[in-house]
Amino acid sequence: MNGIPADCVVPESAEIGPGVTLGPRVVLAGEGIVVRSGARLDAACVIGEGVTIGQGAWVRPGAVVLRSVPPNAIVEGNPAQVVGYLNVAEAGRRPDPRHVDTASFGHLPRPARVSLGVGDSALYLMRRIADSRGGLTVGEVPTEVPFTPARYFAVFDVPSMELRGEHAHRQCQQFLICLHGSCRVLLDDGRARCEVTLDRPDLGVFMPQMIWGTQYRYSADAVLLVFASRTYEAEDYLRTYDAFLAELALAG
Incomplete structure (x- = not known):
């Protein structure tokens, strides 16, 4: 030091x-x-x-x-x-990874898939239908959601200072939608990072295997729905960043 x-x-x-x-x-x-x-x-x-x-x-x-x-x-x-x-992959230790401006994709026809430049991670713009009866958003499997889910879980009532995720999966893929409120999703492939703020139910983030994921800055009313491609398998988790980087090095 x-x-x-x-x-x-x-x-x-x-x-x-x-x-x-x-x-x-x-x-x-x-x-x-x-x-x-x-x-x-x-x-x-x-x-x-x-x-x-x-x-x-x-x-x-x-x-x-x-x-x-x-x-x-x-x-x-x-x-x-x-x-x-921090995005330590960039010179000068800039204090923030690239934050994706989801509003800049409003002109795209839906459904649409936008690469996030972090491995195969992607932002999905889902179809949204609204009329006098209310709003509806929909995604079909597997044409508009990138895999057939084996399970789902929902995260809610998170104190704003708490972090969720903070792990990677060797094989499991995930698809995240914030149904209510907002949260920030960090995606890291060991070289590049980006962040996405999920604040609408017609936005989804695809997080493939071997991506380090963290969710934070939950609003008090946030409800995060996560679809997973596999059932729970403890051995599929990489729970420390060092172990994640070591696994990437072995695969590389």
Whole structure:
């Protein structure tokens, strides 16, 4: 790691990875703290006991971190919350991956599929019918939804500071629709990243296998519906970013 400023508090038990940058007056306040490689901790931030700061993460000035931080995440506030993700594939550690402007595709005839440039991930613009009786959106399987689902699950009542997903699948594919409210979806293929805000029931995101997925910034009323191509299989999950990158390297 880079040199530790004299005014930082870093207990001997802390595990600090290579390439870590600590700003002035950083406090690692307790046992069991792990700071992974390439992380950046800005001035006067406080890291709580047992917290892991993920690979390449950025803790902004004055943040009080009481929960572990995912790889490449940006956190701020007290208590700290994820406010974005770093795209470390781009020079200069720009603070945000590309955010997809879904409104820019409004001119396309529906149904439509738009590549997101992250593996085979894609944004789907579903058909929408509205009249005096209300609105309806529909997608046919498998012509308009890219696989035949084997199961579905719904995510709701998520506190806004909580993250969901944070894993990849070796084989399972997923299709995400936010039926109510909004949430942000991060897609990462180990090289490129993008984010999509799902805020309408006629928008879907296809997340194929071997894509690291995270959902965050849930509105209080958000209901996220997820179709999966396979039944639940514990061995299909890659639950750490390091394991995901290692699997990509083996396949590459």
